Amino acid sequence: xxxxxxxxxxxxxxxxxxxxxxxxxxxxxxxxxxxxxxxxxxxxxxxxxxxxxxxxxxxxxxxxxxxxxxxxxxxxxxxxxxxxxxxxxxxxxxxxxxxxxxxxxxxxxxxxxxxxxxxxxxxxxxxxxxxxxxxxxxxxxxxxxxxxxxxxxxxxxxxxxxxxxxxxxxxxxxxxxxxxxxxxxxxxxxxxxxxxxxxxxxxxxxxxxxxxxxxxxxxxxxxx
Amino acid sequence: xxxxxxxxxxxxxxxxxxxxxxxxxxxxxxxxxxxxxxxxxxxxxxxxxxxxxxxxxxxxxxxxxxxxxxxxxxxxxxxxxxxxxxxxxxxxxxxxxxxxxxxxxxxxxxxxxxxxxxxxxxxxxxxxxxxxxxxxxxxxxxxxxxxxxxxxxxxxxxxxxxxxx
Numbered sequence: 001x002x003x004x005x006x007x008x009x010x011x012x013x014x015x016x017x018x019x020x021x022x023x024x025x026x027x028x029x030x031x032x033x034x035x036x037x038x039x040x041x042x043x044x045x046x047x048x049x050x051x052x053x054x055x056x057x058x059x060x061x062x063x064x065x066x067x068x069x070x071x072x073x074x075x076x077x078x079x080x081x082x083x084x085x086x087x088x089x090x091x092x093x094x095x096x097x098x099x100x101x102x103x104x105x106x107x108x109x110x111x112x113x114x115x116x117x118x119x120x121x122x123x124x125x126x127x128x129x130x131x132x133x134x135x136x137x138x139x140x141x142x143x144x145x146x147x148x149x150x151x152x153x154x155x156x157x158x159x160x161x162x163x164x165x166x167x168x169x170x171x172x173x174x175x176x177x178x179x180x181x182x183x184x185x186x187x188x189x190x191x192x193x194x195x196x197x198x199x200x201x202x203x204x205x206x207x208x209x210x211x212x213x214x215x216x217x218x219x220x221x222x223x224x
Numbered sequence: 225x226x227x228x229x230x231x232x233x234x235x236x237x238x239x240x241x242x243x244x245x246x247x248x249x250x251x252x253x254x255x256x257x258x259x260x261x262x263x264x265x266x267x268x269x270x271x272x273x274x275x276x277x278x279x280x281x282x283x284x285x286x287x288x289x290x291x292x293x294x295x296x297x298x299x300x301x302x303x304x305x306x307x308x309x310x311x312x313x314x315x316x317x318x319x320x321x322x323x324x325x326x327x328x329x330x331x332x333x334x335x336x337x338x339x340x341x342x343x344x345x346x347x348x349x350x351x352x353x354x355x356x357x358x359x360x361x362x363x364x365x366x367x368x369x370x371x372x373x374x375x376x377x378x379x380x381x382x383x384x385x386x387x388x389x
Contacts, residue, residue, distance in 0.1 A: 031237035038247060040295035044287060045251045048280065051287075052261050055277040056268045063276075076278045081286055088295035151275045158269040176236060177270040183238050202232040209262040216262065 032096035039087055047087075051080050054097060058104045065108035075111055079104040154215050161208045169207070172200035226250070228259045235263045 038046035055076060062075045083103050090099060162170060168190070175186045186197045226249040233239045234246050250256040261280075269275055 028237045031234070031239075031243075034243050035247075038244075040293070042292050042294045043247075043251075044292060046247060047287065048284060049247075049250065049257075049260060051278075051283055052257075052280060053264045055280075055283075056265070056273050056275065059277050060274050073278045077283050077286055080283060081290065084287065084290060084293060088293050090295075154265070154275045155269050158266055162270070173270070177267045183233075183236065198229065198233055198238070201236070202229040205232055205263050205266055206228065208266050209259070212262060212265070213258075216258075216265075 029095045033092045036087065036090060036092065036096055039084070040090075047080075047084055050096065054100060055080070057097070058100065061101065061104055062108050065105075065112060071111070075108050076104070078111075079107045082107060150215050154212050157211050157215065158208055161211045162204075165204055165207060169200050169204040172197055173204035176201050226253070226256060228256070231256055231259045232263055235260065235267070 032050065035046045035050050039050070058076050058079055059072060062072050062079070066072050066075060079100070083100050086103070090096070162173070165173070171190060172186060175181045175189060176183075181189065183194045183197045183201075186201075187194045190197065226246055230239060230242065230246055231250065234243070234250075239246055250260055265275065267273075
């Protein structure tokens with residue numbers, strides 16, 4: 001795995017790199033756009049899938065402006081509802097998440113203005129990595145000690161199950177989720193057919209999913 | 225029922241042509257929605273985006289309270305290839321040609337023929353003169369033979385005019 005990742009980052013293959021990652025993002029953009037088109041055609045449930053997909057990213061974004069967990073959740077929900085109302089005007093020139101991101105930032109700022117407060121600085125909260133991610137964010141935005149525990153458990157279970165996966169499954173899902181490669185690129189890196197890549201990624205996800213399922217069934221409200 | 229492997233591909237944007245069918249099946253099955261949720265969650269944990277999120281139940285209630293949005297279909301407007309400057313130039317040219325045609329003795333067609341072949345034009349003018357003379361002679365003879373009462377006004381005038389030419 002290490003060798004593959006090393007080859008991926010420094011290897012001579014011109015096909016692997018930023019250009020290909022961009023093509024993966026385009027694919028994600030297309031997927032979102034198709035979901036958006038469904039919503040624009042009157043399919044509300046398709047918007048629930050977008051919520052299900054992006055709520056954690058928006059949650060993380062909003063938590064940079066607002067400290068209270070309850071307020072963060074309110075702003076996240078408000079942002080998605082505003083996005084839903086504005087969706088007829090969304091033409092797809094930008095990626096859906098970029099558009100949603102702007103709505104969430106404006107909603108958070110308006111919230112702070114209306115409550116006459118200033119956004120807290122990210123540096124107030126300990127170290128951040130280059131992507132602005134803080135380790136403590138994983139566990140800082142659930143409302144009760146019980147749900148905090150579950151959140152922590154989910155994160156730990158995902159990571160521990162990953163380390164227990166057979167090498168080929170772990171490699172495939174790492175290349176997909178962390179490196180952002182498309183199936184075609186993963187097939188090239190791993191030297192196997194695309195169908196095998198598809199199957200490996202799925203099996204990895206299922207293995208992890210089975211482990212976290214009991215944790216998802218508890219807590220407030222359904223998650224899906 | 226749709227296989228979870230297809231949902232896994234859909235999450236990655238690798239589902240291909242079956243998109244609409246897959247979505248319909250995800251809507252219809254809690255089992256599939258669970259897979260969609262947990263596959264996205266796994267991705268977010270691995271990317272360190274985080275686990276925390278809002279309750280879908282609560283969001284669903286809020287969404288249900290919203291009127292369904294339907295975007296108007298975008299009409300593809302046929303792009304007009306005539307740019308405004310071309311239109312103005314065409315209008316001016318048309319007015320110019322029309323004006324020339326109306327106010328000039330020679331039509332643009334005659335002028336272009338004359339310009340192309342001056343020898344032919346002079347020959348045609350000579351022929352026309354000869355023709356006019358012949359007509360004038362005929363009319364003069366006719367005038368002498370015809371009874372005076374039949375048309376005293378017009379023929380002499382025409383005769384005089386044609387002679388003048």
